Amino acid sequence: MNVKGSLQLLILNALSRGASYGYEIAKEIKAKSRDVLDFQEGTLYPTLHKLEKEALIEAYVAEVDGRRRRYYRLTKAGERALNEERREWEAYVQAVNTVLKEAS
Amino acid sequence: MNVKGSLQLLILNALSRGASYGYEIAKEIKAKSRDVLDFQEGTLYPTLHKLEKEALIEAYVAEVDGRRRRYYRLTKAGERALNEERREWEAYVQAVNTVLKEAS
DNA sequence: ACACGATACCTAGAAACTCTATGCATAGCC
């Protein structure tokens, strides 16, 4: 499915546990959500570039087993953004659930 | 805020309590969510047209107090779509929350 | 030796959803 607007939150969240790279982040989100969340690579990489441009994450390249990986880690601004987006997510979910459940 | 992808669900849900019209649906969603959800008219009306085109809702025009209103009601297909979208919404929220809360 | 899947990155163009800004019209209040 993929409700638009949640990928940025999910990426920042993934990096809050330590540095990671695109391919791993994607697999992790998919696995932990038991395949419910499944963002494509054509979505993920441009989003990572955007977050880097906004200085919410920063990158460094490392070579592991002959494979080049572009690792990302959260910046201070990224940590603040993560906290803010977590709050927004919860407020939004709560608002929708209230509207859905409230009697007329 | 407005996470993209939830408006259709919210409209179908609003109509599940009886026929209504654009302006009222918008005010209702905003009021019930205490202003957290606030879809603009330029978003709402095209979405209503799209849902009508897909035969999930159907329209009739009524004149009330000298004002022309375009009322919408759910079709059978709309009711089924509403149930399906409710399930998807809950699955999605649960998936995101699982990913956010799970330890690494 | 060679194919194939998994790993790892990337981009272009289209599609989907929402917003801003505008337009039109009526009703009620001051």
Place this chain on the structure above:
DNA sequence: GGCTATGCATAGAGTTTCTAGGTATCGTGT
């Protein structure tokens, strides 16, 4: 007469995601 609320509508832009490609390395099976 002017202002706000009601009520509908569209055009164009912006944001987010998807589809569909491309490149390259590594490990495994045959």
